[in-house]
Amino acid sequence: MNEERRTQNEELRKGAKSLRTFSEFFILRSAFCVLVLLLWHVAVVLTGATIFPSPVAVAKGLTDLPNLASYIRDSLFRVAAGYSIAVLLGVPVGLALGWWSWLARAANPLIQMLRPISPLAWMPLAVIWFGVSNVAPIFLIFLASFFPIVVATMNGVRNVPQVYVQAGRNFGLSTRALIAQVVFPAVLPRIVVGLRIAFGVAWIVLVAAEMIAVDSGLGYMIIDARNAGKRYDLVVGGMLTIGVIGLILDALIRRTETLRAVRWAFRE
Amino acid sequence: MTTKVAFRNIGMTFGSMRVLDDINLDVRDGEFVCLLGPSGCGKSTLLNIVGGFIAPMEGEVTIDGEHVSGPDPRRIFVFQERGVFPWLTVEQNIGFGLFRQAEAEKRARIAHYIQLVGLRGFEQSYPRELSGGMKQRLEVARALAVNPDVLYLDEPFGALDSITRLQMRRELLRIWQAEKKTILFVTHDIDESVQLADRVVVLSARPGRVQRIVDIDMPHPRDLSDARYLQLRDEIFGEIGLAHQV
Numbered sequence: 001m002n003e004e005r006r007t008q009n010e011e012l013r014k015g016a017k018s019l020r021t022f023s024e025f026f027i028l029r030s031a032f033c034v035l036v037l038l039l040w041h042v043a044v045v046l047t048g049a050t051i052f053p054s055p056v057a058v059a060k061g062l063t064d065l066p067n068l069a070s071y072i073r074d075s076l077f078r079v080a081a082g083y084s085i086a087v088l089l090g091v092p093v094g095l096a097l098g099w100w101s102w103l104a105r106a107a108n109p110l111i112q113m114l115r116p117i118s119p120l121a122w123m124p125l126a127v128i129w130f131g132v133s134n135v136a137p138i139f140l141i142f143l144a145s146f147f148p149i150v151v152a153t154m155n156g157v158r159n160v161p162q163v164y165v166q167a168g169r170n171f172g173l174s175t176r177a178l179i180a181q182v183v184f185p186a187v188l189p190r191i192v193v194g195l196r197i198a199f200g201v202a203w204i205v206l207v208a209a210e211m212i213a214v215d216s217g218l219g220y221m222i223i224d225a226r227n228a229g230k231r232y233d234l235v236v237g238g239m240l241t242i243g244v245i246g247l248i249l250d251a252l253i254r255r256t257e258t259l260r261a262v263r264w265a266f267r268e
Numbered sequence: 269m270t271t272k273v274a275f276r277n278i279g280m281t282f283g284s285m286r287v288l289d290d291i292n293l294d295v296r297d298g299e300f301v302c303l304l305g306p307s308g309c310g311k312s313t314l315l316n317i318v319g320g321f322i323a324p325m326e327g328e329v330t331i332d333g334e335h336v337s338g339p340d341p342r343r344i345f346v347f348q349e350r351g352v353f354p355w356l357t358v359e360q361n362i363g364f365g366l367f368r369q370a371e372a373e374k375r376a377r378i379a380h381y382i383q384l385v386g387l388r389g390f391e392q393s394y395p396r397e398l399s400g401g402m403k404q405r406l407e408v409a410r411a412l413a414v415n416p417d418v419l420y421l422d423e424p425f426g427a428l429d430s431i432t433r434l435q436m437r438r439e440l441l442r443i444w445q446a447e448k449k450t451i452l453f454v455t456h457d458i459d460e461s462v463q464l465a466d467r468v469v470v471l472s473a474r475p476g477r478v479q480r481i482v483d484i485d486m487p488h489p490r491d492l493s494d495a496r497y498l499q500l501r502d503e504i505f506g507e508i509g510l511a512h513q514v
Contacts, residue, residue: 163351166321171365171414172341181364187357264354264394 005122082141094153307473
């Protein structure tokens with residue numbers, strides 16, 4: 001049938017196109033990176049800046065730092081712990097709030113009130129409750145990512161097309177089966193987007209939390225480098241490390257958008 | 269033939285708007301009935317009532333003498349192609365309602381209906397990889413797979429181009445004759461109703477009432493240039509108050 005062949009051809013064309021754009025982007029991006037590093041280096045040399053380090057000084061500072069690997073490990077552990085708890089609690093809470101509108105009406109004022117409070121405002125309380133330990137930053141990361149996940153999931157459920165729910169009911173699904181087999185898969189793409197946004201917030205909050213509540217991690221590294229000897233090469237190095245790891249993790253999370261279960265909702 | 273679906277004095281008001289008024293209709297077992305009316309006459313509301321998604325304010329619907337109080341897998345509602353689940357493959361969509369069946373039975377039914385609606389070779393495809401007509405056939409297959417007695421179709425071909433629409437009508441008639449279901453089909457397309465139905469129920473503009481029931485006494489396949497076809501079509505055009513000249 002003609003219409004069927006046309007659909008297949010379109011798929012093939014799209015595949016070839018995305019391959020070409022990928023390699024083009026890769027070259028373009030690498031070239032841009034090199035250019036920025038060059039400009040940075042030239043600017044530092046020309047101005048004779050003493051406080052702001054050149055990229056070479058930053059690279060040297062980082063490679064000489066014995067604790068870098070363990071700082072990265074500590075930061076990753078904290079963000080993984082806080083974020084995982086937020087996902088495990090936030091998704092079910094969001095599903096429930098989206099499905100039972102009376103529940104959302106009851107809880108929404110509280111959520112909307114807590115949501116705009118920066119998680120960092122909880123820091124004094126977190127330190128009192130949990131002391132200088134891993135638990136304080138994990139708690140802050142949990143707070144930072146919990147609300148975006150809840151809100152994305154809740155709004156997703158509310159926007160599930162009514163025809164899907166009606167079809168599910170028509171085939172005789174119980175409410176529980178309906179949520180598991182229709183509502184959840186239908187909102188999963190929106191949840192994935194929410195998870196990605198939440199992760200970005202979590203990563204930002206982590207660094208700030210580590211500047212106060214603990215004595216290890218990338219945030220601590222930055223504040224310690226400044227306090228302990230005005231090592232601005234390590235300050236900038238810490239910033240860059242945070243940025244690069246954030247970029248890698250975001251790319252990994254983005255990969256989830258290509259999973260079979262959610263791919264239907266995204267254009268390439 | 270025995271009565272399958274019976275509408276008794278169905279009335280419906282939304283706010284201050286009277287949508288349906290005193291609808292009485294008997295649909296026979298295995299019959300193909302089109303509900304035809306202008307936009308906003310309440311025909312979709314009527315279909316949602318018989319489907320169990322909306323409770324009527326007045327009157328009741330019975331199927332096989334049994335009061336309709338909610339949706340039921342013995343009667344499946346087919347939406348425009350939007351109703352298929354985009355996160356499931358063709359195969360998984362057709363198998364969606366078969367969770368009570370044993371695995372072997374499920375496999376067999378999926379294979380049978382993929383064949384019946386002509387989606388062989390697309391078992392593992394996702395709906396977004398299908399054309400509109402294919403999605404519509406997929407939804408019909410998903411409905412038929414649970415072996416319902418009755419199918420409700422709400423302007424199922426409305427979003428398709430006119431050529432695909434004609435093909436889909438032929439397909440639907442073929443399936444109806446093969447599977448012997450009772451079909452209630454909502455449309456605002458006069459030609460469509462005369463091509464498909466055993467009887468066309470013409471609803472009036474809001475509030476919807478049964479204005480007239482036209483027997484389409486023509487065997488399938490119907491010749492669209494046959495004098496009888498044109499006569500029946502003109503009759504319904506006249507009934508709705510339209511002269512078919514552009």
